[in-house]
Amino acid sequence: MRTLDVVGLGFTSLDYLGLVPHLPRLDEGAPLLDFARQGGGPVAQALVTLSRLGASVGFVGRVGDDEAGTAMRAGLVAEGVDIGRLQVEPGATSGQCIILVDHTSGKRSICAHPGSAGEIDPTGLDVPFLCSGRYLHLDGHHSDAALVAARAARVAGVSVCLDAGGPDPRLLELVPLTDVLITGERFAAAAAPNGDFREGAGRLRAMGPRIVVVTRGEHGSFTETADGVFATPAFRVPVVDTTGAGDVFHGAYLFGLLRGWELDAVAEFASAAAAIKCGTLGGRAGIPRRAAVSEFLRDHGRRPPPAMVVG
Template identity: 30%
Template sequence: MGRPEVYTLGRLIVDLYANDIGVPMKDVNSFNKYLGGSAGNTAVGLARHGANVGMISRVGKDGHGQFLKETLIREGVNTRMVHEDPNYPTGLAFAAITPPSDSTVLFYRKPCADANIEITDLDREALGKAKILVVACTALAVAPGRDAALEALEYNRSTGGVNVLDIDWRPQFWTNESEASLYYRLALRLADVVIANEPELEFVGGGGDPLEACRNVLAYGPQQVVAKRGGEGVLYVGPEGVRNTPAFKVDVLNTLGAGDAFGAGYTYGLLQSWEVERRLEYACASGAIVVSRHSCAAAMPTNAEVEDLISSKAIK
């Protein structure tokens, strides 16, 4: 494991996914345990592609936290900036899997460790040597996590790094939408690349036409907006102009984690300095593989698996 060239910051939790497929939460009898959380999933995804990746987060001083740190290390993720919180437990998420629709998720995170990342957790020397910082924006929901996220974005920009924002909009994590809008605007002004699904794009860019919403986001200062549109593929707006990339055809089991796989794939493409078309195709294939599997982090594909799917040309 080399020095991290990319860091992810934000949610790191335990996912408990139902083994009973197509069953409502109240009737589920057993769950599988996985590493979860947007930033955690993305870190694992990047590591499996071959990136040198580190993570910035917190876990509880409990068995779940130990499981998460050990899993990250086993996957090749640098955990120097994953700290044990002295006061709060590791967050949990229970999911009822109902293919092909979105699954039902029940979060246990009030309070929890990953929301309490502090500015003092940041190793500026290490962060300053990285090329990219990926922030999952649920880190903005409460202090002190929001302070650490904004500080990391500002510092990374000051040292010449690229800031990638995963909008990761979950209204239930926020006190109200007005507060959320304020902190998202602050983060967008520090962003170079913005990745969002359709509801997230509507939240940060306004309703109506997706292309117009992308351009509204660009007005805050980012150079690229990558809009994930599910079966409709991906809309990209950036220096190269507008691009539309089709989705890959796969059987859908669980949509959870597909966006994180997409983000990991796209960020890996940025690290490799690929052309935009190559980045988008690779990211789409990464997300497609994960929707066909049960978990999030454990489902993240390797570079070889992504290239195999691309070679198959299984486009919708």
């Protein structure tokens, strides 16, 4: 059964984003220059990116039956994400995040509330659905379920992609089950005794993944495979909000892999998609469609990957 391009399992939240001239102090008021309410969560945003680019995706997560959960589900359906296996816990509250974005730098503070819907029970997983894509995308949340899903995917010949968002010890259990590991500088650096992310990328790859990508924000990305290493610069763009830029990178990266592009083209494509997102407040609103990424690449003197090659 291969009905979808990518199936994801992970965290989803409803995000409330405020653009502020500076972070407020206690007993101080600050104007919100802009406000937005959007769906969020690492895997959910990556899947929306894939869907907007043209891939077919499904999502397994867990929300409450509150207004936030209803809004999240409606948002994912509107994006074409198959949420038939999304779990809705009666009487529970959904994950919600308050995100304040600094107008000067585009950097942000994320305050996350997990809600009360709890973890996905690994014994009740629809394993055939989780293994129905060419890739299984995980973010380390619902870690027991993620481990079961990753092991099943390996057996079924489905590639596993992991967004390793932080130095969580449970994430390291997933790394040996991962084909494509995309992570930030901190997680990679923590994998090396000397704290060097390049060294860490090599050590992480030695644990199993055939591709390790370290995303470094304005410093671009660093890719390590059996064929060697290369760096991809970031595009210089006006930044409104960096929220979700990494998630969009992951989604666009998977899209490039699905299309069978060379890895340097994949990294550049993902970098372009992430750069475009940074022009808009919120993790979701600014996610580009395929044509917008191609146009962006042309505007920056790059040749977009071919449209019709199917990987």
